[in-house]
């Protein structure tokens with residue numbers, strides 16, 4: 084047990100044990116060793132806090148909340164999922180930290196030469212109130228708060244005829260059952276015109292893209308010179324999806340051809356926009372070499388972590404407008420930070436000041452009304468004046484089961500969610516009994532009803548292959564490969580976890596085996612035709628990004644032989660493909676099943692989500708919501724254990740960060 088008497092070497096021994104148990108990362112241990120060497124005889128409680136603060140980053144927390152750690156010590160490490168036996172009680176943080184109290188822990192930290200109080204000169208750790216940071220993350224949080232706070236204050240002059248523009252761009256009043264509804268899109272557009280920084284949040288199909296395209300048309304039409312507009316998203320997949328929907332929207336804009344031509348159709352990844360430098364965490368664009376643009380739109384902002392946001396804000400010229408779009412209820416980024424969630428924490432309540440409300444109503448002709456709205460105060464709620472939540476989904480309009488299910492899960496209503504699963508045809512729950520369950524195998528192969536399974540893309544692959552003898556440069560091969568890739572996106576199995584019988588790894592093996600046994604795949608291991616693969620690390624040489632998905636296909640060589648090549652969409656808005664030899668791909672994995680985390684930014688006609696048989700810390704309502712909203716037309720819940728779905732709905736992701744507090748202090 085850690086006490087005031089514990090020596091640094093005693094603490095390091097404990098860490099060693101935690102690493103052996105797999106509860107702490109070797110990375111966290113190494114950092115603590117380094118600090119112990121820097122300042123010998125450091126209080127063991129300081130070293131403990133450093134190890135835990137480093138470990139929190141792996142859980143997405145920007146800092147260690149000392150009070151929260153003492154309240155629930157076992158959350159501070161990566162303990163095995165509930166239900167797994169053999170936890171060594173004596174080593175549990177709840178036992179080891181039992182003698183610590185907050186005051187003495189804080190005092191030890193405040194006394195340490197390793198720890199700076201906020202604002203003090205460089206030391207490896209920073210203590211702010213009850214939060215301990217590794218300096219780098221402290222710097223990111225401060226930098227982001229400072230940059231945002233300047234942008235939040237950036238009022239823009241609106242065109243004198245803004246009202247007319249809004250009327251023209253949003254001509255149809257939003258009616259539901261014959262009753263006129265508040266058009267939040269129109270309001271979002273007005274809000275965004277009046278500010279250098281705007282955040283538009285909303286669930287699937289609430290019209291985020293449509294709003295932004297119309298806003299860009301307005302900005303471009305009323306600008307003295309054509310604006311340099313850039314569009315970006317965190318992943319290649321998300322960028323490709325936005326490219327597709329922007330293209331369709333721009334074509335239907337009621338504006339001059341000249342204006343339309345100045346709205347970009349291409350969406351790049353944030354890494355590409357900032358100019359990644361291979362082998363480095365730095366970018367070509369930064370404060371000293373800002374991005375050459377006037378307006379930046381960033382979609383799928385829930386996936387942006389603190390470090391990326393910092394890089395982005397540093398590289399953004401001060402005159403540029405920043406527009407961020409995303410769904411605040413989705414899972415946060417894999418890396419530390421929960422930016423969108425933090426910045427949108429009052430989006431439901433609005434917190435608009437009376438002046439803001441009056442202006443919005445006057446300029447838009449809309450009545451800003453919703454039961455969840457709460458009035459805000461000038462000065463105190465500056466951020467809220469830049470945030471707008473779209474509240475009506477056109478995708479899930481009226482009676483859509485997917486929309487209703489997602490709503491019940493998001494609202495943490497397990498009984499209602501279960502009811503929706505039973506009530507609507509487009510959603511379903513299937514009980515899975517064992518790894519070779521027939522219903523599961525049938526679903527994976529054939530889908531359910533009109534909803535596709537993996538048989539679909541394999542039918543396309545085998546049934547529509549161009550005739551033998553067709554030359555490789557014939558467009559028929561490209562078109563066929565494109566259709567196979569599209570068909571593959573009609574169905575996807577999502578998992579909550581990587582390991583265990585219901586994790587990505589085991590399921591990928593079993594699905595390949597199943598499809599092989601059914602004669603649809605030529606092999607179940609190694610490289611085989613039809614193998615879908617996910618890129619797990621950016622490869623700038625090949626132009627492939629982490630998250631890109633390709634399929635191995637047998638294609639002709641010049642001499643009449645065939646060779647396997649992996650077809651990847653170009654993800655640049657063109658229908659183009661690139662073909663890569665498997666031997667050139669080092670960081671890829673089979674992707675019949677993928678984690679919900681990896682699926683963010685993607686959408687599949689039929690999405691199935693398989694839950695593990697026991698509750699796991701990763702299972703939260705955010706994970707379920709993100710999984711469900713990946714489905715466009717059908718959703719199937721695969722349940723391997725009883726009650727896990729309901730329990731997961733009851734749990735939320737909580738991410739520790741001081742961003743809002745810092746922002747408020749700077750505001």
Ligand SMILES: Nc1ncnc2c1ncn2[C@@H]1O[C@H](COP(=O)(O)OP(=O)(O)OP(=O)(O)O)[C@@H](O)[C@H]1O
Pocket residue numbers: 253268285286287288289290291292293294328477478
């Ligand atoms: N004001 C509008 N009038 C008519 N149709 C609209 C309007 N706004 C959005 N739509 C339609 O609703 C659908 C969803 O809109 P959009 O793609 O803009 O939403 P989104 O929030 O960006 O969706 P996603 O969650 O997929 O990113 C599209 O088919 C779009 O054409």
